[in-house]
Amino acid sequence: MGLPTHTPDTRLVLGIESSCDETAVALVRGDGTIVAQAIASQEAEHAPYGGVVPEIAARAHAERLAPMLERVMGEAGVGLDGVDAIAATAGPGLIGGVMVGLVSAKALAMASDKPLLAINHLEGHALSPRLADRSLAFPYLLLLVSGGHCQILSVEGVGRYRRLATTIDDALGEAFDKTAKLLRLGYPGGPQVERLALEGNPQAVPLPRPLKGSREPHFSFAGLKSAVLRALESGQHTPADIAASFQQAAVECLIDRLEHALEAAGPFPALVVAGGVAANKAVRTALEAFAKAHAMRFSAPPLMLCTDNAAMIAWAGCERMALEGADFTGDPLDIAARPRWPLDPAAEAVRGAGYKA
DSSP, X not given: OOOOOOOOOOOEEEEEEOSSSXXXXXXXXXXXXXEEEEEEEOHHHHGGXXXXXXXHHHHHHHHHHHHHHHHHHHHHTOOGGGOSEEEEEEESSOHHHHHHHHHHHHHHHHHHTOOEEEEEHHXXXXXXXXXXXXXXXXXXXXXXXXXSOEEEEEEEETTEEEEEEOBSSOXXXXXXXXXXXXXXXXXXXXXXXXXXXXXXXXXXSOOOOTTTTOSSOOBOOHHHHHHHHHHHHHTOSOHHHHHHHHHHHHHHHHHHHHHHHXXXXXXXXXXXEESGGGGOHHHHHHHHHHHHHXXXXXXXXXXXXXXXXXXXXXXXXXXXHHHHGGGXXXXXXXXXXXXXXXXXXXXXOOTTTGGGO
């Protein structure tokens, strides 16, 4: 039986997100109201390099964050005196960018004498469906798919996560981006691959489904990416067919690993997807069908909450404040930024690049 979802809460949290290549600021109330938000993309800065350059990302965060804070606060018509806490991503992510956002949040918290909330970026994704779907209760099965992470987790409550699977090499979003780079589609790669796949035959290219059917619970996408390169070099397939076949193979891998997770740890009342790859329509359609076949409720946040954003960071702060209640004090101002920060620290290390867990 699910735990109660939320109680009315009008406290206002200022959220800051700067873990990769989006600078984001948001104001969110404890009742789930997004009062104001802004996201600045860095696509133009990174496009010439075909991927995110950490130094460029950190510099862009530093240049944009202060004006964005001023704009969001101005749109909401509130000052720091009207904010109840300040939440910022403290990891995992590109450490330079994470430090820009966290140091800014610390300065604001110190200047206003407001509590600081150092938020795990992955927890922001994990809880974002509850911001979008007010009736979603714990526990639920979460597929977290982004550029840096590909995991299946049992979400049992705020701060309570059990990792069921992770990637042993590339994350799925990473594989989408690398496939886009091989096909010379530009950056960001995921949406470009999805767009081109609509023009191709998903059965045209015989690509592998790494670990499909394996008793090992984890994901692997490096071999799929290498197979895309071989297919391209063969000259026997169109880029559209390669894109469509890659996307189909990736979807089948996701579904197979979810089947394994349910066998090992199910049943769950709901299947939830979060992270940037959750914006992919083919992925959503397949997951929705999977959930229906297993009599599970399916929940996915709207597209604006799938990619990196500050509303999910502020919301994670709201969730934590509600959980801790009268005992809430926030985090110490000397808390450090973290390039790696697993949601389930007790999870066993896995072979390959399992350190990404």
